[in-house]
Amino acid sequence: MTHPSEAGPAPVLSLKDVSKSFGAVRALRDVSLELFPGEVHALAGENGAGKSTLIKTLAGVHRPDAGQVLLDGEPVLFHGPGDARDAGIAVIYQEPTLFPDLSIAENIFMGRQPRRALGRIDHKATHAATLALMQRLGVELDPDRPARGLSIADQQIVEIAKALSFDARVLIMDEPTAALTGSEVARLFGVVRTLREQGSAILFISHRLEEIFQICRRVTTLRDGAWISSEPVDGMTEDDLVRRMVGRDLDELYPKQEVEAGEVALSVRRLTREGVFTDVSFDVRRGEIVGLAGLVGAGRTEVARAVFGIDRWDAGEVDIDGKALTNGAPSTAMAAGLALVPEDRRAQGLVMDMSIERNIGLTGLRTTVKAGLVDRGAERSRSLDWAVRLQVKYARIADTVNTLSGGNQQKVVLAKWLATGPKVLIVDEPTRGIDVGTKAEVHRLLSRLAADGVAVLMISSDLPEILGMADRVLVMHEGRLTAEIPRSEATEESVMAAATGRAAA
């Protein structure tokens, strides 16, 4: 295939010198982008680089302050998302929002179902049209199935089908793979290829660099709201791409230090929560980073929640430094020196409407106290201290955390827990959805903590992260611990075999 700009076909959608500011924040500066029919185009950049603003500009949510959006070469002005949709532009978000109690077909044709006489809905025609869409995508999904209970991957397929039913020519996919398993990603890519061959233009956003190389032809990179490059993926290396995104050579992504393991800090004995996980036993020593791997739903997060006391356990014991924890009591776990950085930073890790200062302060409500009152001076210096140590990028410490980018939010969660001086730190998906530069920083931090004698339990679905950072890898499969693999023997194959229950490693 020749390069489209040489071969002639005009871009179906493009941005020309678009700028957009929010107050003093310049989210986009003179950004240009061309999307050709039949191409999958990657949009790369760190969190806060302007990707979301660019998507929302294309989708008609934002109006550019300067520059133009061109559709088939003609300038257009979208007055809202409806305009963009009518123009054939559809956005598939990371977590689709369907009506759970309606069927797949009803979700797709919501509000515009084929009608029969007297305005009655023609269920047969709706069903048939949905089936046709699914066939076009090469996916088998029953149109009459309710949306409730569909996996995220299936929900995305429904959203894509809905977009096709609007005759979308441009599909914007915002981190569609973030919550998918390996085989689901493969199926999604199959659908993307089908759409590409049918002439759709696809803008693809992902933090997983290997996916960009796998499925995209060209990549446009943004950094701090500015356009950096648009170029073919062929001939680029991951390092090239990272350099364009970060603006410098990245230090090592997995800076694991060798540390002599000390005495056992966290000991989990025969822990069971009925129907969730069974007979889980393991130790984490001071100075160790222990990886906890497994497929989504294997029970890893649930073990962490029970250990910390969010959920109760039915049998077993958890010890910190040899002292047993109370079942179902996060406050006593905290007092014993346990910290949990949860998987969902927006819902669990942070109070989004609260300031950075107060979010970090939440874990110090028992300690930064003078005469029974919150010691505001101590609270502020504690928060400032940790925000600075973790290099959180913020304007004012009193700003709410929802003004921060995802990576910086994650740093605030880490700050709030490191400020408690934990002996045992459990991190659940510590780098999910954060950019590669911040990811390296988080890894360096974990490594340094271990070197300082903290026992770290790291749950992650990112295999290279597990292999790169863990001294030992524990693997869970269907609620049971199925393998414990030392660093020297841990490979993608051995971990995946244990995670899928195929073999004892």
Added chain:
Amino acid sequence: MADSTLSRASRGSALKRWDSAVGALLIVVLLLSFTTVDGFGNALNLSFLIGNTLPIALIALPMTLLVVAGEIDLSVASTAGLSGAVMGALWNQGMTIEAIIPICLLLGVVCGLINGLLVTRLGLSSLAVTIGTLAAYRGIAQIVLGSDAVTDFPTQYLDFAAGRIGESFVPQAFLPFLVLLVIAVVALHLTPFGRSLYAIGASEEAARFSGIRVKRQKLVLFTVTGLMASLTGVFWALHYASARFDNATGLELSVVAAVLLGGIDFDGGKGTLGGAIAGVFLLGALQNVMSLQDVSAQSQIVVTGVLLVLSVLGPRVARQISVARAGRRAASAPVPKAPTPVS
């Protein structure tokens, strides 16, 4: 990224402006009333104004904390009524008032504890639970006292509850209220407990993951609310020298209206006690002026209801105006807000 966050960031300041706006409005209403309403400015009327507003103010203290924590208690007026009814019944039995009052307060603690346990242990919605106990507590009050009205409480207590400090406009009962107000302000705004209430109201899950004992804090709040409601019931019976089963009926509406009017976010996590108290006395002043102008009690309830709706609407409108003024129209454009996501 930047968009939704900016509009949300402005929300806090809009609310802050809202509670100072209510404070300013209170001052304006007072000044207007002093200058234009006959009979408003004399010491006796002002003492009536404050005395009649005290029951609302007393319950508004714990209610503010509850709403900040994302909960509500609609049974407060019934608890007050029950407490008054029990007081009357025991007085008829010949018990001393000094023995009766602690029993009534203990009863309030039990009422609050029942609400709190139903909400925290069974995970029920406080709105539903307390509508239920609203009916139940009032029903028990009627069973206890029937249609009697007990009026012959000891005069020194009646005088305290209805009297003024000398010839001034300040009711004697206002001083104990000030003490309770200070305690509530300190508890909400200066202690770790109060700080945790804001976290619970804004995101209960994140609060739990921060090691905050969410259920315990809520149980404490409901219990204190019950205690304050029964104290209000005792005060009511003495202030109006009448213990009846239907004392304080509908008071919860005034309390909730006043608290929301004062800028406490119904969704939890936002607002200050200063705003809430300004809302209470604004409502009290309006009711007093309406009474002086011979507006019927029924019409006053209409005004209270309208204020309630306006106070929910007001901060939202203020927020939208501030967003629009900042020239971020695009930011608040209808991002397709879909229904509950499939989980």
